[in-house]
Amino acid sequence: MSGAARRGSAGRLDGRVLDLNADLGESFGVYRYGADEALMPLLTSANVACGAHAGDPRTMRESVALAQQHGVAVGAHVGLADRAGFGRRMIPVTPVEVRDLCLAQMGALSGFLRAAGLPLAHLKLHGALYMMANADPGLAEATTAAVTAFDPDLAVFALPGSALGAAAAAAGLRVVEEYFADRPYRGAEVRMFGWTTADVGSPDDAAGRAVELLSDPVFGTVGTVCVHSDTPGAPAVLAAVRDRLLAAGCGLAAPHATAPLPRPAPAHRP
C-alpha cells in the first residue's frame, strides 16, 4: 500500500478503541528509574516489573498503588532474572524456564494486586524475553502455557504476526497486538534496534506517525500502543500520542475480553 493511499485514509480512528501502555515499576532499592509519576495518569495499562530484571517488593506495591489511584489496568512485565543486564541480554532459556519465570513473576505481582483488591489484567514480556518469545514458537507456547495455568482471562501483549501471538490465540487467550510509538517502522515491522533519535523524531512526529499507521488496515489488529518509560522525553511522547489518538476519534481503554480482530492476509505485509 502506498504512502498516498495511507494518507488518504489517515487521520481518523473513529470507533477504534486502543490501550496505551508503558513499562513501569523498574526502580530497585535506592535506585529510581523511569518517569512513573508523569506517565501513569496518561496510561490505560501499566506493565509492572516483577523483581526479576527490575523492580522489588516495595516498587511493586507502590506501582500498584499508583495505578489504582489513576484507574490504570496492571499487567505483569515478566523478564529474565538478569538485574545486572536489566533483562536486555539474550540469555538462552528453555521453554520450561520461561514458564517458571512467568509463573513466579505473575504470582509475585499478584500478591500486591490481591492486597489492593485489583485483578491482574495482562502479561507483557520484557526486553530480551519479549523478543525471544515473539520469535520462538517453543518459548511462545511456554509463555502461553503459563498464562493458561495462572489465569486464562489474562490478555497477552504480543507483536503483530508473532509466534507469541499465534500461540496465545491458538490457546484461546486474548491477544493484544502492540504498536510502539517511540520506535521507527519499516512497513509493518517495528525496528526495535539500530535506530536513531532522528528516525523517531519529535513527540509530534511520533504521534503523527502513530495515527497514520494505526489508521492503515495493516495495523487494524493492533490493540495497544506502547511508549517505553525510559525513552528520552517519554512523558511528552506519551502525551502527544494520547492527544492525537483522541483527536482522531479513538477511544482509550484497557483491553476488553474480546476476541482479536481477524488479521489481514500475510501478503499485505512488506
Add this chain to the structure above:
Amino acid sequence: MSGAARRGSAGRLDGRVLDLNADLGESFGVYRYGADEALMPLLTSANVACGAHAGDPRTMRESVALAQQHGVAVGAHVGLADRAGFGRRMIPVTPVEVRDLCLAQMGALSGFLRAAGLPLAHLKLHGALYMMANADPGLAEATTAAVTAFDPDLAVFALPGSALGAAAAAAGLRVVEEYFADRPYRGAEVRMFGWTTADVGSPDDAAGRAVELLSDPVFGTVGTVCVHSDTPGAPAVLAAVRDRLLAAGCGLAAPHATAPLPRPAPAHRP
C-alpha cells in the same frame, strides 16, 4: 507440673491430630540442599522456600510437584531476601518491608500452586524473620496483615505464646502453634540457639521427648511438629517422630480450618 506428673500422662495422644512439617525447596541453581525426597513422604505440610532466602522458580515448581505427589499441604516459607546468609541473619526490617516480603513470596509460590491446581495452605516465616516476627508485635501485625490481604483462610505457623500468634489470632486467622522435634526444650520454651547435638539426642530421644512433651497440657495447643530439613539425619528423626506419634494414638493431618484451642493460663509457663 513435675516430670513425674508429665510421665504419668505421657505416651498417649489419643484423639489428638497433629501436623508434621519441614522446610523444603531450599536448593538454588546447581546447588542442592536438604533431603526433600526423603522427607516429603513423611510430612503432612511442607514449607516451601519462595526464592528470597533460598529456592528459585524451578525449585518451587519441583517442590510443589513433589508435595502434590505425596498429598502434602504446601505453605509459603517466607524469609528475608538474604541468599548469602540463607535468611538467618537478623537484618533489621520495618513492618512495611515484612508485609512486602510476605506478599511477594506468597504470590510467587502461588503461581506454581495455581498451575498445579493446589491451594496455598499456610504461611511459615523462616529463620531470622521467624524469630523477629514471633517476638516483635509490629512485625507480627505486618505478617498478619499480609496474610489477611492475601488469603484469610491461610493458617499461620507461630511459636506458642508469641507476638505472631497473638496478632494472627486477634485478626481472626487460624494460628497453628509449632513444636520443634529436633531442638531441646527448657520447660515450654524451645532453645533455638546454643544447643548441642547431645541436647537433642538420637532420633529415638527426639521422638520420645516429642510424645512426652506434647502429651503435657502445657503443649496442648500445639498443632504442628517441625523437623528442620537440614538437621543432620533429618529423615531418621522425622520417621521416628512420626512413628511414635502414631503409636501414641495421634492422628496426622495438615491443619484444618478450626479455631485454635484455648491456651493454658500464662502462669503454667516456666
Add this chain to the structure above:
Amino acid sequence: MSGAARRGSAGRLDGRVLDLNADLGESFGVYRYGADEALMPLLTSANVACGAHAGDPRTMRESVALAQQHGVAVGAHVGLADRAGFGRRMIPVTPVEVRDLCLAQMGALSGFLRAAGLPLAHLKLHGALYMMANADPGLAEATTAAVTAFDPDLAVFALPGSALGAAAAAAGLRVVEEYFADRPYRGAEVRMFGWTTADVGSPDDAAGRAVELLSDPVFGTVGTVCVHSDTPGAPAVLAAVRDRLLAAGCGLAAPHATAPLPRPAPAHRP
C-alpha cells in the same frame, strides 16, 4: 571550650592540609546514582564502591578513569554485600566476615587500579559497616588486619576517637580522621542519623561550620572532610566547603604517609 573561644581562633587554617573526599561509583547496571562528574573535579580523594553494596565492574573502571583524569586519589569504599539495602542496614557480621569483605573488595577495585597504573590509596568503610567497625573493637581489628595484609601503606579513614581509629593506629597504619561537612555536630560528635536539613543548613552554612569547627583544637586531628555524594545539592556543598577551606589558608591534598597528630585528651570531648 566555649563558642566564643572557638570563634576567637576561627576562620584560619593556615598551614593545615586537609583531604576532601566523597563516596562515588555507586551506579549499578542501568541505574545511575550520585553526581560523580560534578564532584570529582573538586575532590582530592574518591571512595569508590567495589560492587558489594553498590557499583559494578564497569562503574569501577569508569570511576577510576574519572579520578585519574582529575588527579584524585582512589580508595576502596568497602560495604556490606547488601545491594538491596545499599549497605545501610545493620546486618550482623563477624570479624572474619569483615576481613573477607575488605580483602575481596579492595582486591576487586585494585584490579582496575592496576590496569590504570594507579595505587590504591585508602580504605573507607561504607554505611552500616562504617558505623559498626568504628564502634566495635573486634570489627575494627578485622578491618585493620585486612589492610595490614593487603597493603600496610593504605590510609584508613575513621571517626575521631573511634575503635577503628584506635585499632588502625595500634597496628601502625595511617589513620585519617574524618569530618562530615554535610552533617550537623553536637560538640565533637557527628550526628549521622536523626538530623534535618535545617540542622545542616545551606552550602554556606555547612562551609562556615566546617571552617569554624576544623579550626577548633578539638578537631585538630581531622585529616579529611567528607561530603556525601547523595546529599541533596552535594556539588554546591562541596564547592562551598572547598572554597572556604582554601580561603581560610588550608591546603588541599590527599593524605600523605605521615603519622596521625597526637589527639587532645578525652576530657576535651563533650
Add this chain to the structure above:
Amino acid sequence: MSGAARRGSAGRLDGRVLDLNADLGESFGVYRYGADEALMPLLTSANVACGAHAGDPRTMRESVALAQQHGVAVGAHVGLADRAGFGRRMIPVTPVEVRDLCLAQMGALSGFLRAAGLPLAHLKLHGALYMMANADPGLAEATTAAVTAFDPDLAVFALPGSALGAAAAAAGLRVVEEYFADRPYRGAEVRMFGWTTADVGSPDDAAGRAVELLSDPVFGTVGTVCVHSDTPGAPAVLAAVRDRLLAAGCGLAAPHATAPLPRPAPAHRP
C-alpha cells in the same frame, strides 16, 4: 595419524612436565559444591572461583588456604556474573565487559592471595566465558588485555588452537594449553558437550586415554590436564590420571614461566 602410530609412541611421557588442574572454590553461602578437599592434594594448580558465577569471599579465603596447605598454585577462575546459571549460559558480552569481568575477579581473588603471601599464578576462564573467549578473537583479546594490564607474568589457560591461545601468545603472555581428562576427544578436538558417561569411561579409561593422547605429537603443546571438580567421581578420575601420568614418566608441576612449545602445523589436526 593412525591409532597404531599413536600406540607405537604411547605410554611414555618421559621428560614431559604437566600441570594438573581442577575448578574449585565453587561453594556459596550454605551451599557446598565440589570435592575440594579430596581433589586439592592431587593437583598442581587450582582454578578458584571469584564470586561471580560461584564462590564468595569466605570460599575464596578457604580455597586459598587449602591450596597453600598442599602447595598448589592458585589461578583465577573467571566467569560470567551469572550465579543462577553457574556461568554456563552463553550470555552475550562485549570485549569491554570481558575485560572488566577479568579485572574485577582476578583482583578479588588476589586480595586473599596477598593476605596469604601467595602470588596469583594463572587465569582460567569458566564455562560459557571459556567457550566464547576461546572461539571469539575480540573476547580473546579482551581477556589478554586484562591479563597484560593486571600482571603479564600470569599464565593463561586455553584450548589448543584457540583464538584465546593465539591472542595471548601474540601479546607475549604464557599460554598453557589444556587437555580435559574427563571429556571424550574426537581427534585433537575435545567434545565439551553432547557426550555420555560411556564416552568418557571409567577412571582407568580416562587415565589411559590421557597418556595415549598426550604422548601423541598432536598434543605435544599441551601443558595442563584438567579434571572438572563436578564430574561424578572426580577424585577417582584425578587420582587415576595422576598415577598413570607419573607411571609414564611425566613430571607434575604448575606451569613455569617458559615460552609455549612450537605448535605442530595445522595440517596435523583432524
